[in-house]
Amino acid sequence: MATTAPPKAKHDWADDDDIEETSSELPPPQTISNKDGTKTIITYRYNDQGQKVKTTRRVRYITQTETVNPRVAARKTWPKFGLSAKDPPGPAPDTTSVGENIIFRPSVSWRKDAKEEGADANAQAMKDKLKDKKVKCRICNGEHFTARCPYKDTMAPVGETTAAEAPAGLADDLGAAAGAAGAGKKGSYVPPALRGDRGAGERMGGSKYGERDDFATLRVTNVSEMAEEQELRDMFERFGRVTRVFLAKDRETGMAKGFAFISFADHSDAVTACQKMDGFGFKHLILRVEFAKKAQ
């Protein structure tokens, strides 16, 4: 382990291959001995893109003398056999690798340490934070949780009394505050549709469908293929002012697809139309009329 670079590093299998293939074009590897006892090894090779790469490594050799049993020393010189017979000297990279460093420090209180380590991250920090905190009611400043306060139903929380007393725009203020708090407090993402600060249907506001009132729109199905928008308009006009008629048509054939939307200016007109026209026979088909569901 202490030998930072064994001499065989120079004969790395990866380098060997490359040098053999391209030895005719690459400059030979250089080894320069430095004054401070280190060596600089410069090797050249081609990378995957065929570019010439110069690698300069500064290596310090540490000769570590180890006294081993002569039997052990003899065994180290044995030729390899079996599946390893063709392997060059030194550990083969396909069978031997070095794992990540493991810190192993025996300790008497190992179990206790490990437990603390595991809990430390959150529980201990929380405990420290709360060490000199006391339970305090937000309504009466008593030593109990706000939810348990005896004045819960009769008094507003201490800090909010001023807001509650403000006479004008009370509801709006609170609503806005709640909305802002809901979005801002947690810091988590709130989908636009669920954000309190705007109505659900207002997303398309400003576009040409801006004024559409889904509330008074009827969906008509089982409409004949031959139907025309004008025919539908004439039929529904009797119940009140129709603001829009939309008949779905096939883009290529120009035939009706069999459903339409009729928007009324007034909701009550739409209700009447829905009742009267549902089941009405129109061009050999029986219409089915219902209130359009809101687009999701």
Added chain:
Amino acid sequence: MRPILLAGHERALTQIKYNLDGDLIFSVAKDQQICVWFSHNGERLGTYHGHVGAIWTVDVDPTSTYIASGSADNTIRMWEVKTGKCLKTWEFPTAVKRVEFNEDGTKLLGVTEKRMGYLSNIVVIDINPDITAEQTDERSLTIVCDESKATVAGWSQASKYIIAGHEDGSVSQYDAKTGELLDNVPIHELDKPIVDLQWSPDRTYFITACRDKTAKLISARDLATLKTYVADTPLNSATICPKKDFVILGGGQAAMEVTTTSGRQGRFEARFYHKIFEDEIGRVRGHFGPLNTVAADPTGRSYASGGEDGYVRVHHFDKSYFDFNYEVERERLNRSQ
């Protein structure tokens, strides 16, 4: 410490053995080949081919000239360490679950499986230490375990006793010369198999690992339980560290249950216990599956563990390992100086 990963097996490891000098590691797995590695750098010296079944066990003789291996192909084979040549094959009616040489390498015991109407046997074969000589076919002793099958066995000091661990959690002491059953003690929980038995360096006591989540240190002479090490997981292997008063336990939940529980619960760690105080002093993680076998270097410098994941991890101990002492141990050291 930086473990050396040895990826020479494609299937779960079954046993790892160091030779007496601690420079070679023999590993066997369910994939029909034996690997031998240099322990100092993890270089593979070679492989031994010939078995046609999962190899359950391996042992090396004290001079590191030959090894014996027992396999599910119902044979014990003897190999020359240096060349990988198979020297001898002994055939048995059932699989061989454990082999062990005695202290001087003149006798080899094998434990055979109970299966197909055959009872579990402990057989002893005399070994001719001359590598060129023809080995005998004869079994010098056969012990039939008719009550509960033997799972592990070994030789005590000076080959006086054969100690066997059984499937029902008991430990038996046999006379190594006559094969007579001298004693049988229910050491572990009833019907929890003893899965490993490893000796102290002098073979006067041994450690057993049991699926009942405990490992016990037992004296070979009277089968007295000296120490008990309680773990939180079923154990597959246990070994005694030379030089330091530690034991290493390896385990993890059964391999078939791994996929049904989270990895965190797996506890695929080698656990170090103090041999005398029975305290857990640390763990070494790294395996992806339960540890099937752990082995300590007889020179005390390293240990190796083999897991269900097919890897052998060789760990060379740091200074902190050797420096660790209990308060009382330190005091004793100070006094003696």
